[in-house]
Amino acid sequence: MLIFLVIEDDLLVAPDFIDFFKQVLPSMLVNPDVWCVSAWSDHGWPASVQDPTKVLREQHLGGLGWAFNRRDWINYVKSHEFWISQSPWDGQLSYVMTESGSNKYCLYPQISRTYHAALDTTDGNSQSSATQDDILANVLLSDSRDTLFLIQEGRVYEKQLQKELISAKIITCRDDILSFSKQKLLMFIDASDDNHETWQAVGSVFANLGYLVRPHRPMRTIYKGVVSMTWSDNQIFFLGSYSPLISGELASKLNSVTPLSTEQIQKTSCQSDQTDDKLWTHPYDNLFTAITSSPGESCSSACKKEGLQCDVHYFVNLNQEIVVKGKKPDTICDRSLPRHAWNMYPWKASGAGSWQGNMCTRWYNCHQSAQGLQRLCPCV
Numbered sequence: 001m002l003i004f005l006v007i008e009d010d011l012l013v014a015p016d017f018i019d020f021f022k023q024v025l026p027s028m029l030v031n032p033d034v035w036c037v038s039a040w041s042d043h044g045w046p047a048s049v050q051d052p053t054k055v056l057r058e059q060h061l062g063g064l065g066w067a068f069n070r071r072d073w074i075n076y077v078k079s080h081e082f083w084i085s086q087s088p089w090d091g092q093l094s095y096v097m098t099e100s101g102s103n104k105y106c107l108y109p110q111i112s113r114t115y116h117a118a119l120d121t122t123d124g125n126s127q128s129s130a131t132q133d134d135i136l137a138n139v140l141l142s143d144s145r146d147t148l149f150l151i152q153e154g155r156v157y158e159k160q161l162q163k164e165l166i167s168a169k170i171i172t173c174r175d176d177i178l179s180f181s182k183q184k185l186l187m188f189i190d191a192s193d194d195n196h197e198t199w200q201a202v203g204s205v206f207a208n209l210g211y212l213v214r215p216h217r218p219m220r221t222i223y224k225g226v227v228s229m230t231w232s233d234n235q236i237f238f239l240g241s242y243s244p245l246i247s248g249e250l251a252s253k254l255n256s257v258t259p260l261s262t263e264q265i266q267k268t269s270c271q272s273d274q275t276d277d278k279l280w281t282h283p284y285d286n287l288f289t290a291i292t293s294s295p296g297e298s299c300s301s302a303c304k305k306e307g308l309q310c311d312v313h314y315f316v317n318l319n320q321e322i323v324v325k326g327k328k329p330d331t332i333c334d335r336s337l338p339r340h341a342w343n344m345y346p347w348k349a350s351g352a353g354s355w356q357g358n359m360c361t362r363w364y365n366c367h368q369s370a371q372g373l374q375r376l377c378p379c380v
Contacts, residue, residue, distance in 0.1 A: 043229055056223070116139070169183060
């Protein structure tokens with residue numbers, strides 16, 4: 001059976017890029033529900049991923065380094081020549097994947113095996129250029145080698161996913177998450193398969209998922225009504241009320257739980273009726289040490305000086321404390337903010353007394369620095 005691999009000329013690939021396809025492609029060939037394999041992870045920002053071995057499923061063609069097989073090209077794509085002839089043609093394949101009765105899925109790694117290295121888009125579209133600068137450029141490219149990938153057949157994958165959903169602790173707002181460490185957490189939301197407004201609300205609050213929602217397309221990274229990501233050091237599951245996975249023990253668990261509306265999702269604070277000094281009580285000192293960098297120094301360097309390592313997953317804890325305690329607006333991913341400081345929150349100008357925080361988790365990284373700015377770093 002012939003397979004073709006599509007790699008754009010502006011992609012960098014991970015050391016285990018070829019190994020990824022060697023290990024994952026056999027699943028596509030033997031499982032008719034697996035339509036494609038992509039090396040790209042749509043929410044693969046450093047603060048949102050953890051496991052280099054994990055292979056996930058989604059109802060969307062992620063693209064940016066992907067494989068297809070001749071069988072499905074003939075059976076599905078040629079029968080939709082009108083769609084495929086339109087630009088971008090690879091994006092049109094997602095429509096085919098989710099049309100009635102197709103039930104096709106793509107496999108992709110939790111940590112991306114490709115990186116979009118272009119400085120600008122080829123079509124000159126300003127919105128696309130902003131997406132590259134703000135989102136795609138911050139995706140983590142795996143540096144793993146000799147990886148043994150965890151690949152599960154569909155029914156096994158779904159049973160494991162259900163088991164994780166059943167064991168997860170239910171949360172009702174974003175601030176709930178910071179009361180936990182290294183836990184599986186579940187946010188049950190009132191959503192339908194095509195309710196983009198609800199998924200956009202999730203994206204606006206968690207700063208990671210907004211661009212993944214496109215009109216008339218399935219949400220990128222979604223699988224049967226479930227989207228998962230890392231927030232702080234917790235695994236978060238967003239479960240749509242329409243999900244076919246809600247059955248048996250999971251249905252019993254959710255029987256008395258009211259799914260969150262769009263308005264409730266947008267309420268980031270669970271305790272908004274309390275005074276400001278009580279909004280933030282999470283003791284992060286037992287998770288990491290907060291160290292202030294020298295002016296122009298990265299967090300990687302500041303932590304290393306103390307014999308520690310910067311852990312990108314805890315930037316959300318530091319930023320949350322600054323936003324809440326400092327009574328500052330939660331300006332998530334606001335591109336009007338200083339561009340040179342996007343990847344350095346929390347930061348302050350050298351000698352200044354006030355830290356600047358931002359809940360845009362896709363901007364967080366340990367290695368960025370800028371002249372005249374100090375960073376507040378989570379070191380472990």
